[in-house]
Amino acid sequence: MKTMKKPLHPPAPGVVAPARPEPAGPSSSPVGRAPSRGNNSTTRRASRLLNTRGQRQAIVERNTTESQIRIALALDGTGTRRIHTTIPFLDHMLDLLAKHGFFDLTIRAKGDTHIDDHHTVEDIGIVLGEALKQALGKKEGVKRFGTAWVPLDETLAQVTVDLSGRPYLVYNVKLPHRRIKGFDLYLFEDFFQALSTHAGMNLHVNVPYGRNPHHILESIFKALAKALDQAVSLDPRVSGVLSTKGSL
Numbered sequence: 001m002k003t004m005k006k007p008l009h010p011p012a013p014g015v016v017a018p019a020r021p022e023p024a025g026p027s028s029s030p031v032g033r034a035p036s037r038g039n040n041s042t043t044r045r046a047s048r049l050l051n052t053r054g055q056r057q058a059i060v061e062r063n064t065t066e067s068q069i070r071i072a073l074a075l076d077g078t079g080t081r082r083i084h085t086t087i088p089f090l091d092h093m094l095d096l097l098a099k100h101g102f103f104d105l106t107i108r109a110k111g112d113t114h115i116d117d118h119h120t121v122e123d124i125g126i127v128l129g130e131a132l133k134q135a136l137g138k139k140e141g142v143k144r145f146g147t148a149w150v151p152l153d154e155t156l157a158q159v160t161v162d163l164s165g166r167p168y169l170v171y172n173v174k175l176p177h178r179r180i181k182g183f184d185l186y187l188f189e190d191f192f193q194a195l196s197t198h199a200g201m202n203l204h205v206n207v208p209y210g211r212n213p214h215h216i217l218e219s220i221f222k223a224l225a226k227a228l229d230q231a232v233s234l235d236p237r238v239s240g241v242l243s244t245k246g247s248l
């Protein structure tokens with residue numbers, strides 16, 4: 001694995017710079033959404049694309065006055081994960097995403113949750129989206145599309161993704177209750193918007209029926225995992241990228 005030297009001078013705010021290498025392993029009508037909020041003036045990002053043993057990996061770090069987040073993602077993994085966001089229910093959902101998508105995922109995040117969980121949840125979506133985009137590289141050979149239906153008792157969720165480079169979110173989810181142990185479940189729409197925008201991904205999330213809000217969110221994240229697993233998979237029949245335009 002090639003290593004990159006640390007810059008002699010720190011980058012200016014908002015400038016992408018290399019991060020120290022780190023393995024990703026152990027531990028109701030459709031509405032299009034506008035892109036999520038960008039960086040503020042104190043944002044500093046660090047990112048690095050890794051090509052260890054042919055694997056598609058990326059590390060992305062984002063530090064602002066509102067949150068400090070570091071994510072290591074390996075697409076060609078086994079579902080190994082180490083996740084700590086200081087928000088237990090979010091940890092649970094991201095754990096499902098890694099396990100059922102066979103992604104090796106390490107997340108370390110903290111933020112101003114004493115004010116609200118919003119900044120941390122949305123910013124994790126931003127960083128995860130950027131890690132996914134970087135790990136995909138030029139998207140050569142990937143299947144591009146993925147879709148999955150996942151049941152959980154009385155609930156059924158359907159998620160479809162297109163790694164098109166065009167961010168768009170359709171989110172048709174009705175929750176009978178807004179909170180689980182004080183956590184605001186409405187924040188997941190902001191998470192998915194940030195993920196879609198920064199991954200450059202068309203993302204459709206639909207739940208035709210469901211009663212238990214825990215079941216609804218769990219089935220969504222499992223469906224997202226299976227859909228992404230399909231979309232990022234390599235297909236030997238694909239020459240270059242799967243687009244008549246020749247680029248994604």
